[in-house]
């Protein structure tokens with residue numbers, strides 16, 4: 001199971017898309033997205049609409065945040081798991097992260113910013129909001145392509161309105177030994193779609209369907225797009241939600257930023273009837289993502305090989 005592989009993730013170029021679903025380029029990219037998500041549940045996306053200043057500024061903002069004293073960061077301790085500050089976990093000592101709910105909404109980000117910088121930090125909140133807005137455009141393009149390729153157009157608005165955007169920023173210290181050390185344990189994401197952007201320190205690994213681990217080495221221009229369990233359930237298993245982990249080497253710190261489209265509390269995730277037939281019997285009973293997360297963070301949920309299956313598998 002633990003073997004390395006020379007498999008490479010597909011790289012999909014979104015740079016030449018007009019805002020024009022139905023054009024030839026749109027359909028071509030859509031078919032690449034579908035294929036990559038069936039096979040890997042993940043791909044690298046080239047998306048040049050995000051200006052270089054914002055790409056650069058985001059890591060400045062992230063470093064500034066993690067450089068705050070621990071007590072300050074802990075002021076934003078999480079109400080929901082992984083939504084606020086997380087760090088100093090004995091099982092993943094190199095890892096810390098901060099979640100920013102509704103990261104595309106300026107007032108929400110500003111009020112969270114004031115917790116950390118009572119005197120305000122407009123530069124920080126502006127950077128977070130612009131980055132999140134730009135990346136959420138890629139999230140919307142990808143999800144629209146998914147909905148179309150599954151033939152679920154009539155659910156497009158419902159699907160798009162069913163989520164909020166959570167931005168999580170992550171820091172992994174370098175282990176500063178010659179050994180490779182665990183940065184973040186293997187898991188599947190529980191949300192709909194995750195889009196990751198990293199500084200140039202690699203470490204993210206993705207498990208292919210054959211069990212081998214692919215080292216991701218995204219270029220400075222690319223984003224890693226990944227499917228979570230909620231979309232896997234909605235598509236009734238047609239798209240893969242991959243296990244992934246972070247393994248750290250060397251001295252340099254790795255910074256990454258993830259935009260997570262997260263189903264709203266109270267929204268029931270239910271595979272549309274179009275997804276169910278003799279070849280594709282229903283995999284999961286309808287569920288509320290927030291309640292599912294509640295189960296995931298219990299001991300039984302953490303132990304289960306697939307928390308979603310244990311929670312609501314048919």
Ligand SMILES: O=C(O)CCC(=O)C(=O)O
Pocket residue numbers: 168170184189196198204244245246256258
């Ligand atoms: O840091 C990364 O690249 C991955 C983070 C991750 O998998 C997660 O936050 O769910």
Ligand SMILES: [Fe+2]
Pocket residue numbers: 187188189244
């Ligand atoms: Fe993840």
